[in-house]
Amino acid sequence: MTAPGIPLRVGVRVPPCDRADRVAETVRRAERLGFDDVWFPDSQLLWRDVFTTLTAAALGTERIGLGTAVTNLATRHPAVVASAARSVAELAPGRFTLGLGVGNSSVGPIGLRRTTRAAMRDGLGMLRALLDGREWEFPAAERTVRSRLRDPRPEVPLHLAASGPKNLRLAGEIADGVILLSGVSPRTLEGATARVCEGAEAAGRNAATIPLTVSAFCAVTDDIETEARLLKPICASIAQNGGAPFLALAGIDVQVPATVGGVYPDLVHAEDWDAAVDICSAWISDEAALRFAEEFCLFGTAEQITERLRALRTTGVTGVFLQHVGSYDPPTCLIEAVCTSVLPALSRTTEAKAEHR
Numbered sequence: 001m002t003a004p005g006i007p008l009r010v011g012v013r014v015p016p017c018d019r020a021d022r023v024a025e026t027v028r029r030a031e032r033l034g035f036d037d038v039w040f041p042d043s044q045l046l047w048r049d050v051f052t053t054l055t056a057a058a059l060g061t062e063r064i065g066l067g068t069a070v071t072n073l074a075t076r077h078p079a080v081v082a083s084a085a086r087s088v089a090e091l092a093p094g095r096f097t098l099g100l101g102v103g104n105s106s107v108g109p110i111g112l113r114r115t116t117r118a119a120m121r122d123g124l125g126m127l128r129a130l131l132d133g134r135e136w137e138f139p140a141a142e143r144t145v146r147s148r149l150r151d152p153r154p155e156v157p158l159h160l161a162a163s164g165p166k167n168l169r170l171a172g173e174i175a176d177g178v179i180l181l182s183g184v185s186p187r188t189l190e191g192a193t194a195r196v197c198e199g200a201e202a203a204g205r206n207a208a209t210i211p212l213t214v215s216a217f218c219a220v221t222d223d224i225e226t227e228a229r230l231l232k233p234i235c236a237s238i239a240q241n242g243g244a245p246f247l248a249l250a251g252i253d254v255q256v257p258a259t260v261g262g263v264y265p266d267l268v269h270a271e272d273w274d275a276a277v278d279i280c281s282a283w284i285s286d287e288a289a290l291r292f293a294e295e296f297c298l299f300g301t302a303e304q305i306t307e308r309l310r311a312l313r314t315t316g317v318t319g320v321f322l323q324h325v326g327s328y329d330p331p332t333c334l335i336e337a338v339c340t341s342v343l344p345a346l347s348r349t350t351e352a353k354a355e356h357r
Contacts, residue, residue: 008309009319010343011037012335013069013215016047017328020056023048026330027057031064033339034347037097039069039321043105046269046327051084058091066092069179069215069321070101070161073123074115079138082130082149089153099179100124101161109265117170124158124174131156159213163243165195172199177211180317183296184216184308187249189315211318218298218322220305220337225286228293230273230325232280235292236260237267239283250295252288256280269327298322302341309346 012035016023027038038057042050050068057066066088071081081098089096100123102114115123129136133152138145159177162168171178178196182188193212200207217234219227239247239256247254262279263270270276293299298308312320322338324331 006318008313008317008346009036009065009213010309010338010346011035011039011065011067011213011319011321012331012338013039013041013321013323014330015041015327016050016053017330018048020048020053023053023330024056024060026332026335027064027066028060029332030335030339031061033335034343035064035335035339037065037067037319037321039067039099041105042068042071043109043269044075045109046105046265051088054088054096055091058088058096061092063095065095065097067097067159068099070099070159072101072103072106072115073120073127074103074112075106075110078123078126079130079136079147079149082127085127085131085156086149086151086153089156090151094155097157097159097177098127099159099161100127101179102167105266105269117166120160120167121170121174124160127158131158157211159211163192163246165191168192168195169199169202172196172201172205172207172210173203174199175210177213180212180214182214182246184214184298184312184320185249185295186311186315188246188296189214189312189317193316212316213319213321214312214317215321215323216296216298217293217325218305218334218338219300219325220302220334220341221299222301224293224299225290227299228290229277229286231292231297231299232284232289233263233267233270233273233276234325235284235289236280240267247292250291252291254283254288256283271328273326302337302345305338306342306345309342 014026030038040050085098126136130149131152132154135146135148157176159179160171160175161179162171163181180192182192197207221227236256239254263276298305324334
């Protein structure tokens, strides 16, 4: 969407899996090593509070972009999210992005449903109004209450995470940016970006101005077959939640039961990952996991990952955030491996293009 000549922003996902000051040290390391952004997931029972962690990261860094990937409007009222976003933006001017999604691991463990499209549309409208300093009408039992956010921060961008076609269109219609949950497969990215464009055009917006950030599991390795086995719970979760057509694009035909026992709290965030891999091996073969890694993820040597990131920029994607496999440890090894071999190669490519122009 945005002009391909602009360098791809490379970020990393850091779960708030430890004390905020210790997580902030991981963020400082990522900043020193050249990452553009750090993105934090939000799940109140799995990790420390995301906005507390963001505060520590904001106070401990100077340049790196900070964002939620993602928070939600189900466990957090939009007015509460607006206040939290304002507070972080004050500490990191021009560096904070508020990423929002339907809830997933925040709502499931406490028996709530994911946010509907209608509720997401209304919630983003409320957030935007409050962050802009405008009044909002809140329905009350006997009357409507009109209120506004004191000391607003209208510059905070609202990015919406989406994977299905309807949510992708909604994101293109109303969000300041889109977090694509489709992985790096060119086939799925083409379809996802097309849906975003449809939503933007329906709203009379210029799709070329909407930032697109794609999430991707990543491992710098010479032994992709062994590393790919670790992706079995991810692959099984996608199949379990209606993503079979998504996987079929890579020739992965699997059937996973709606309920899988022996894994807590869920397949994507299993506390015992090795056990989850063994359990999911009943439906996800080593060959299927390898195809998933090769098609949708950034698994391979530094040279292979660098080349895929270069190709990714030509699809209109403006940024990527890399994920390690695991939820309860920082991505220290991934950060070190990418900064040592991938980021320098990408930088040389950008410099060469600049000199050529």
